[in-house]
Amino acid sequence: MLSRRLFARCLSSRRVFSTLNPVTDSDVTHFTRILSPSSVLSTLSPVSTPHDELDIYNTDWMGKYRGKSTTVLKPKTTEEVSEIVKWCHDKRIPIVPQGGNTGLVGGSVPLKDEVILSLANMSNVRSFDPVSGILVADAGCILQSLTDYVAPYDHIMPLDLGAKGSCQIGGNVSTNAGGLRLLRYGSLHGSVLGLEVVLPNGTILDQLTSLRKDNTGYDLKQLFIGAEGTLGVITGVSILTAPAPQASNNVILALPTFDNVVPLFKTVKRQLSEILSAFEFIDRTAYNLAVKHGQGRALSDEDVEGAECFILVETSGGRREHDEEKLADLLEHLLEADKPLINTGVLAQNPAQFSSLWALREGVTEAVSKEGKAYKYDISVPAATFKQVVDTTRDHLRSKGLLNEDAVKHVLGYGHVGDGNLHLNIVAKAYTPEIQAALEPFVYEIVASHRGSVSAEHGIGAMKTHALPYSKTEVSIALMRKIKELFDPRGIMNPGKVLE
């Protein structure tokens, strides 16, 4: 069964690549003519970059996917991107657009020897209007640097995620990244106001408007949000930033049982209402790993005793006294209830502690990657089922004899309760076919049984193309294929990703 599926996948990937060509020396010569010397890395002549300098571009963040690209291009302008794409279109050379290469589904590295088109050299802010909060920036701007850019104007980016120091706004848009502020500011489908895109034939599509309202026909930019580089290369982004909250607080609550998570969410939502900005879940295993790998300072032994899981609550608002009073009332209410939903908790006393508490949550991704090889499932399921999903998966692995130091070390869950988004992580000593076979389609079937999504925010990439039918109907997938065909009839844009 497994080998049949693998065989089918090989076939389909062969089909995708059968009409495409590898980069040749003469292509590289052409690229050196249209780009500045520092923008072309290639192991081919006449550039002859050493192989190892291309490793970081060929390897994904998890170290799970490895491409064999010979050539990385780092254009500095939209026109240069257009020139490159036009050439590749004519020569039928496949392209992988690459941002910060922090994607978690193998979408940002080549499956074979595609050209890597890195946006890293396009990192200028084009404009910022402090009145409307509209920011227009090159796609290669790093999320953190944009956050820093708008901060003096008392604005913040509408999204924030653990990879903020490396990921690019173009990559965020291409993956429709969710992250830690979604609960408060909504998804990029709402906050992205315009895009500039180089289409797969090299044409520049300029939709870089800064309008809040624009109902003039089909909203084409929406198609590129979450397209993972399969419909074109995003070169510019216009995005609505939010007024920076004047006061932020956070608290980590220790819960005796997972069953209390949903009732707690209801209580917290009701009492904090408009100042609630995050409600994040970390199970005990995830917490322990974050602490083990030094992500933020641990709570005292006394505070974590008997805790099955933790919830991080963040508030952001306009007036410190008001927010603190509201939060204090909530905490008092929680502690003094007849049947308390929480054991205890800690409240950040200053910005250093605020960051440290966040690090315990945000650092889980990194801690997991330090602990071993991670199988990551980023799924949407009802919040009430988070624990059940994690436990069922663990039991399943145990029943297959795979839960031990030499195979799967930990099964853990964390994520965004407010968005019904669970990060189910399986930490193994090494990636093996046995573990893979035990997990898939097992996990996807659980998801489908809850009518959930097999990819809540990380996308499909190369990792989940075969799993698409668990979340999308045949009719939807057929339409997606038609759209791909319309934009990219030659199939040069990130082949083998999203659609098989």
Add this chain to the structure above:
Amino acid sequence: MRPSPSRLLNILVPVKRAVDYAVKIRVNSSQTGVDLNVKHSMNPFDEIAVEEAIRLREKHSPSTISSIQAITIGPPKSIDTLRTALAMGADSAVHVELPESSSSSDAASSSSPEPLGVAKTLKAWIDKQQQKGEGGGGKPVDLVILGKQSIDDDLGQTGQMLAGLLGWGQATYASKIELDVEKKEAKVMREIDGGSEEVRVKLPMIVTTDLRLNEPRYASLPNIMKAKKKPVEKLKPSDLGVDLTPIMETLKVTEPPKRVGGGKVESVDELVEKLKEHGFTAV
């Protein structure tokens, strides 16, 4: 028979509300000080001092340290800082309250008293405890633990001045404290240039804390709730017979000159040339 300590130890921890270290400091428009309308928290070195007092209690039998008292000299909002100390584990607090400075945005450092004033106030409080004595409800202080400096004015003198005024021993820049309750002395590791130094000091004494002494704990929710019920005594400087009128005048506060970014050179030769231009020569 083992000599028992004549009485149990009382620790006093002076704490200060300061502009949080994560805040980007801006000079106010009248150039009399910095913009104070920003996030404040407990001076980080004082947080270390509170933590150390609590750890000493946890390390010795709990009854050895009979009281940990936090004290602050500052405007009404300093009560938050005391509450934090109480939530971390101090037993009681004293607030020597100063009036709110006239306008928060252009208030100079005038709202924060000078080290000598603070040291005199602390001495007056300590003397008062001594006079009242254990019987009269006082808490005669055996050990004062305070930050080596406050990160707002960076003066770094209060601990030393207090030791001078009281005529007590002092161990500054502490990175480790070992208390010998029976001998009534402390062994303190001090951070000094290029290494560390161990000193032994008789109680009563003053310790100022350095960064490596410990890592302060989070305040847990039950402790935050309990802290609300712990006693805070309020006083005015005049109640202690001290006068905090500044003896130092701030003339002007200005931003440091903006750093200009470096330039790029095309070759080693050009680099050498540039270095020569700026007066660097090979030895």
